[in-house]
Amino acid sequence: MKQSQGHNRPKKYGMVIDLDKCTGCGSCMVACMAENNVPFKKDETNKRDSITWMKVYKLTNGKPFPENDVCYLPRPCMHCEGHHGHSPCVSVCPATATDYSTDTGIVSQIYTRCFGCRYCMAACPYHARYFNWWDPVWPAGMEQMLSPDVSVRMRGIVEKCSFCFHRYQRAMDKAHLEGRHELAEDEYQTSCTQACPSGAITFGDLNNPEHKVHQMVKPDNAHGGRPQAPNAFRLLERLGTNPKVYYLSTREWVRKAGDNSIKGEGKAHAKH
Amino acid sequence: MDSALIPQGVRRCSLGKFAFFIGIVGAVLLWGVYAMLLCWLKGLNQTNMNDYYGFALWIWADLAVIALGGGAFFTGFLKYIVGKDELKNIINYAVLIGFICYSSALLILAIDIGQPLRGWFIFWHANVHSMLTEVAFCLSCYFAVLSIEYLPLVLENRQLNKVPFFHNLAHNMHEIMAVFAATGAFLSFFHQGSLGGVAGVLFGRPFSFREGAFIWPWTFFLFTWSAAAYGPCFTLALTKLIEKVTRKKLVGDKCVDLLAKISGWMIFTYIIAKIADTYYWATVTAPEGGFTLMDFYSNNPMYGIWILVLEIVIGGIIPALILITKKGRRSPFLLVTAVIFGCIGVSVNRWVMVLQVMAVPVMPFDTWAMYYPSWQEVATTILPVAYGVILVALSYRYLPIFPQEKELNY
Ligand code: SF4
Ligand code: SF4
Numbered sequence: 300m301k302q303s304q305g306h307n308r309p310k311k312y313g314m315v316i317d318l319d320k321c322t323g324c325g326s327c328m329v330a331c332m333a334e335n336n337v338p339f340k341k342d343e344t345n346k347r348d349s350i351t352w353m354k355v356y357k358l359t360n361g362k363p364f365p366e367n368d369v370c371y372l373p374r375p376c377m378h379c380e381g382h383h384g385h386s387p388c389v390s391v392c393p394a395t396a397t398d399y400s401t402d403t404g405i406v407s408q409i410y411t412r413c414f415g416c417r418y419c420m421a422a423c424p425y426h427a428r429y430f431n432w433w434d435p436v437w438p439a440g441m442e443q444m445l446s447p448d449v450s451v452r453m454r455g456i457v458e459k460c461s462f463c464f465h466r467y468q469r470a471m472d473k474a475h476l477e478g479r480h481e482l483a484e485d486e487y488q489t490s491c492t493q494a495c496p497s498g499a500i501t502f503g504d505l506n507n508p509e510h511k512v513h514q515m516v517k518p519d520n521a522h523g524g525r526p527q528a529p530n531a532f533r534l535l536e537r538l539g540t541n542p543k544v545y546y547l548s549t550r551e552w553v554r555k556a557g558d559n560s561i562k563g564e565g566k567a568h569a570k571h
Numbered sequence: 572m573d574s575a576l577i578p579q580g581v582r583r584c585s586l587g588k589f590a591f592f593i594g595i596v597g598a599v600l601l602w603g604v605y606a607m608l609l610c611w612l613k614g615l616n617q618t619n620m621n622d623y624y625g626f627a628l629w630i631w632a633d634l635a636v637i638a639l640g641g642g643a644f645f646t647g648f649l650k651y652i653v654g655k656d657e658l659k660n661i662i663n664y665a666v667l668i669g670f671i672c673y674s675s676a677l678l679i680l681a682i683d684i685g686q687p688l689r690g691w692f693i694f695w696h697a698n699v700h701s702m703l704t705e706v707a708f709c710l711s712c713y714f715a716v717l718s719i720e721y722l723p724l725v726l727e728n729r730q731l732n733k734v735p736f737f738h739n740l741a742h743n744m745h746e747i748m749a750v751f752a753a754t755g756a757f758l759s760f761f762h763q764g765s766l767g768g769v770a771g772v773l774f775g776r777p778f779s780f781r782e783g784a785f786i787w788p789w790t791f792f793l794f795t796w797s798a799a800a801y802g803p804c805f806t807l808a809l810t811k812l813i814e815k816v817t818r819k820k821l822v823g824d825k826c827v828d829l830l831a832k833i834s835g836w837m838i839f840t841y842i843i844a845k846i847a848d849t850y851y852w853a854t855v856t857a858p859e860g861g862f863t864l865m866d867f868y869s870n871n872p873m874y875g876i877w878i879l880v881l882e883i884v885i886g887g888i889i890p891a892l893i894l895i896t897k898k899g900r901r902s903p904f905l906l907v908t909a910v911i912f913g914c915i916g917v918s919v920n921r922w923v924m925v926l927q928v929m930a931v932p933v934m935p936f937d938t939w940a941m942y943y944p945s946w947q948e949v950a951t952t953i954l955p956v957a958y959g960v961i962l963v964a965l966s967y968r969y970l971p972i973f974p975q976e977k978e979l980n981y
Contacts, residue, residue, distance in 0.1 A: 347621035347940070358936045372936070385700075387775035393703035394692040414692045415615075415685020417625030418703050424775035424933040430625060430685065432616040454614045455685025534934060537861050540775055559777075559861030559935050 308481075311380075311404035311524075312462055313505040313543035314492070315515045315531070316373055318553055320499035321355075323371030328353045330494030331375075334463060336445045338435030338452070350429040352376065352460040353491050360552045370553045373500070375491065376427040376460035377534065377542030378406045380524065387540055388419035388428065397457075404505070404543055405462050413456040420457060424535055425542075428459045462502075463489040484510050505543060516545040532557045576730055578971045580981065589968060596960050603954025606947040610682050617947040623940035624929045629683045632952045634766055634921035636672040636679075637710075638794070639914060641802025643669020643717060644759035647752035648799075649833065660826040663724055663972045664813075665806045670717045671962055675955030677714060682951055702768035709762030716755040720748065724970050760795050767794025770924045777860035778867050779928040781852060789848050790924070796844065797917055800837030803830050804890065804913035811907055813967065819980050821973040828900050831910070835894025838913060842887035845920075849883070867931055871939035874927050878919065886916015 331337065331353040343349045353375045360368045379386040384399040386406055396413035399406050420428040434454045437445070445451065448465040452458045470487040474480065484503050492502040503510035505518050517527040523541045526532060532554045533542050548554055572586045583589070609617045620627045646665040650658040681687050693707045726732060726741035764787065770779035771788030781788040807830060814821050853864040868876045893899035893909035900906055930940050944952075966972050 345621070347623050348616075356934075356936055381774075387773065390700050391703065391769075391772065393698055393701040393707060394689075394696045395698040396692070396696070412689075412692060412696055413686070414689035416683070416693075416703065417685070418701070418769070420622065420625035421929065422773050422775055426622060426934075426937070428625075429622050430615070432621075433614065453686075457685075535775070537859065538775055538777065538933075556935055559866075559933075561858055561861060561863055564858075 309402055309404075309506065311505040311518075311543060312467075312487075312503070313378070313404065313512055313518075313545065314375065314462075314489070315501045315512045315545045315547060317499045317501075318370050318372060318546050318548040319550070320497045321371045321373060321495075322497055323355055323357065323369075324496065325355055326494045326496055327373050327491035327500065328355060330490045331460070334446060334449070334490035335461070336435075336449045336451045337458075338431070338433075338437070340433060348430075348432050350431070350458065352427075352429070352458070354426075358553065358556050368550065368552065370548070370550070370556070372546070373491070374425060374427065374534070375489075375544060376406060376462075377425055377540065377544045378404060378462060379540040379542045380404060381541050382523075382539065387422040387424065391418045391422045393418065403467065405464055405467070406459075407461065407464065408457065408459055410450060410452050410456055410458065415455040415457065417457060424538060424540065428457050430457050431455060466490070512545075515547065518545075530554070534558070573969075576728065576969050578729060578969070580977045582981075583968050589964070593961060593964060596957050596964075600954060600957035600961065603950045603957060606950035607682055607954060609947055610951065611687060615685055617945060619942060619945040619948065621942070624926075624942045626925050626929060627942055628926075628944040628948045628952055629679050631922050631925045632955075633676045633679050633683075634925060635918045636955070637676050637763065637766060638798045638801060638917045638921055639805035640669045640672025640676075641759065641763060641798030642804075642806035643672075643720075643802070644713070644752075644755045645799040645802050645837075646806065646830065647720070648756040649830075651749040651752035652756065655829060655833075657826050657829050660973070660975050661806065661810065661822050661830060663974070664810060664822070665803075666717065666720045666724070667963065667966050667972060668806055668809060668959075670721045671955070671959040673710065673714045673717055675959065676710065678955060679951070702765045702772055705765035706762050706769065709758045709765065713755055713758040713762060716751050716758065719744070719751050720755070723748075724966070724972065727971050728969050759798070763795040763798040764791040767791045767924075770928055773928070776928050776931070776933060777857050777862045778931045779924060780856065780860070781848065782856060793841070793845060793848060796837070796841045797920060800834060800841045801913050801917035803834040804838075804910040804917075807831060807834070808907070808910040808914055809963075811910070813963065817967070819976065821976050821979065823975050823979060826975075827906075831894050831900045831906060834913070835891055835900070835909075838887060838916075839891035839895055842883065842891055845883060845887065849879070867927070871930065872941060874923075874930060874939075878923060878927070882916055882919040882923065886912055886919055890916065 328351060335352060337350050337352060340349060353373060356372045356374060358370045358372055381387060384401060386399050389397050389399045389406060393416065394412055394414055396409045397406060397419055417430055420430060431452055431454050435451050466489065467487050470482050474482055489502050492500040501511050501515060503512040505512055507513055515528060516531040518524040519527050526545050530547050530549055531545050533545055534557050536558050546557060577583050642665045646658055646662055649655045650662050681690060684690055693704060697704045723741040723744040726737045731737045767790035768788055771781040771783065771790030774780050781790050783789045783791060807827060810822050857864065868874055890909040890913040893905050899909065932938055
C-alpha cells in the first residue's frame with residue numbers, strides 16, 4: 300500500500316523473550332518498577348493486589364527428579380491487537396480510557412480518564428492490568444527519585460505496562476529535531492529489555508523485516524501475526540487475542556505450557 | 572397519629588410499632604452507609620477484591636437485582652402492550668420493586684468504581700463498542716422511566732392527592748403510562764441484554780465467552796429472556812412475603828395465577844435455550860479455546876458441576892415445570908417453592924457469570940483464584956436491601972399500592 304510506504308509507516312512494536320535464556324533473576328521487574336514509577340506497599344505478601352507491570356512466572360514440567368525442569372516466564376502486557384485492533388481490554392473500556400494505536404501497535408492507558416470500573420481487568424486473560432487499591436506512597440525522600448517522564452497514578456484507576464511509551468516519545472522528539480521520521484532499532488528500547496543481564500528480551504518493530512524481533516519469530520501477518528519460526532509461540536494463541544509478545548523455547552513442554560489444549564487433539568492442532 | 576396519611580378504608584399497625592420496625596431496619600441501613608463512606612473515603616482497599624477479582628460481590632449484586640427487578644418491565648409490557656389487564660392488581664408493586672432494584676444497582680455501581688467523581692466519563696467519553704456503555708445509558712434512562720412510573724403512586728397518597736395539581740398530574744400520567752411502559756420495555760431489553768453481553772464478549776475468558784448474532788453474544792439474549800422470565804418470580808415471591816408479614820391477602824389469585832403461568836412458560840422456554848447454549852459452549856466454543864467443560868468445574872474448592880445443576884435443574888427446570896401446570900400454581904406450597912427456586916436460579920446464573928469467570932484460570936500455569944467478601948462489601952450489599960424494605964414499608968403504609976386490598980380483606 301502506498302500510504303504505508305511513505306513516512307511514518309505503521310509500526311508494530313513487539314517483544315520476543317527467549318525462555319531458554321531467562322534465569323528468573325527478576326531484573327526486568329525491578330527495572331520496570333523504577334522506570335515507570337510503579338508504587339509498592341509496605342507489605343507485598345499478597346501478590347494479588349500488588350502492582351507488577353512485568354511479572355516473572357515460574358513454570359515446571361511437573362515431573363519428579365531427575366526429569367524435573369523449570370522455566371521462568373516474564374509476562375509484560377502483551378499489547379494484544381485482537382482482530383483489527385479490538386484488543387480484549389480496549390474494546391470493553393466504556394470510557395475510551397485505553398486505546399490501541401495503529402501507528403505503533405501499543406495499547407495505551409489514559410490515567411486521567413480511567414474511572415476505575417475494572418472491566419478491562421476482567422477482559423485481560425494475562426492479568427497484565429493492575430488496579431491502584433491504595434494511594435501511591437513512596438518512602439520519604441524517594442519521591443525525589445521518581446522519573447519526571449512518567450506520570451504517577453492515583454488511587455482508584457487501572458495501570459499496566461506501556462512498552463515504556465515515554466521512551467518512544469523521547470526518541471521521536473529527538474528524531475524530529477534532527478529532521479527524521481523514522482527511528483533506528485536501538486533508539487527505542489524498553490527498560491526491561493536493556494536490564495536483562497542474559498539478553499533474553501528483544502524489542503523492536505515486528506513489521507520491519509530488518510528488526511531482530513521480526514527475524515526471530517517471522518510473524519505471519521496474514522494470519523493474525525502467528526509466529527512461523529519453529530520454536531516461537533505466544534501465550535494463549537488459541538483465544539485470538541493476537542498478542543505482540545512472543546516467546547522462544549527449544550523445550551517442547553515449555554511451548555506447550557503456553558496454551559491450553561484438550562487431551563488427544565495434539566496432532567490436529569499442531570497444524571495451525 | 573398518621574391516620575390521615577393512610578389510604579382510606581384499610582387498616583395499618585400503630586405508628587409506634589411501625590416506627591420500631593423502621594428503626595431496626597434503619598440501624599442496618601446506617602451500618603451499610605458507614606461501610607459505603609469507608610469505601611468512598613478510604614478507597615476500594617476496604618474490600619477483598621484484588622487484581623484477579625476486579626468484579627466481585629457488588630457486580631453480582633448489581634446483576635442479580637437488575638434481573639430480579641425485571642418483573643417491572645415485563646409486567647408493564649404484559650399489561651400495557653400485550654393487554655393483560657388482570658395484571659393491574661400487581662403492576663404498582665412490580666414498579667415499586669423495580670424502582671428499588673434499579674436505584675440500588677446505580678448506588679452499588681457508584682460505590683464500585685474506583686473514581687466515583689469521574690463516573691460521568693462513561694457518558695462523556697463513551698466508547699460505543701463497550702457493553703458497559705450500553706448498560707450505563709439504558710440503566711440511567713430506564714431508572715428515569717421507573718421514577719416516572721413510581722411518581723403517580725406517590726401522588727396518590729391521600730393528602731397529596733387533595734392538591735388539585737398533584738391529583739391531575741397523577742391522573743394524566745396514568746393515562747399515558749403505556750408510553751412509558753413501552754419505553755421501559757425497550758430500554759430494558761437492551762440493558763438486560765448488554766449486561767449479559769458484558770460477560771459474553773470477553774473473548775479472553777473462555778468460561779464466559781459466547782458466540783452470537785451480529786454484535787451480540789448469546790448471553791445478550793439469554794439475559795434479557797431470563798430477566799423477563801424470573802423477574803416476575805421475584806415480584807410474586809415478595810408479594811407472598813408481604814402477605815405473610817401483614818397477614819392479609821393483597822393480590823387476587825387470578826392475577827397471581829396469570830403472572831405465575833406466564834413466568835413459568837418464559838422460564839420453560841428460557842431453560843431450553845440455556846441448555847442449548849451450554850451444550851454448544853461446552854462442545855464447540857470452549858474446546859476451540861483449548862478447554863473442556865470439566866476444566867471449569869474441577870480442581871478448586873468451590874466450583875463443582877453442582878453449581879450448573881443448581882442453576883439449570885433446581886433453578887430452572889423444576890420451577891418451570893411447577894409453574895406451567897395448573898396444579899403446581901394452585902398449590903400454595905409448590906407456588907412459593909417455584910418462585911423461590913426461580914430467584915435462586917437466576918441469582919446463581921448471575922453469580923457464575925461474574926465470579927466464576929474471575930475464578931477460572933486461563934493461562935495454563937495459573938491457578939484458581941478464590942475470594943470471600945470483606946464486611947464492608949457485605950454491609951454495602953445489605954444496604955440496598957434495608958433501603959428496599961424501608962421503601963416497601965413506607966409505600967405499603969401510605970400509598971395505595973395494592974388496589975385489591977380492600978375488596979380482599981374487609
Ligand atoms: S495483555 Fe491484557 S492488558 Fe495487555 S493488551 Fe492484552 S488484554 Fe490488554
Ligand atoms: S478501569 Fe479504566 S481503563 Fe479499565 S475499563 Fe474501566 S475506565 Fe476503562
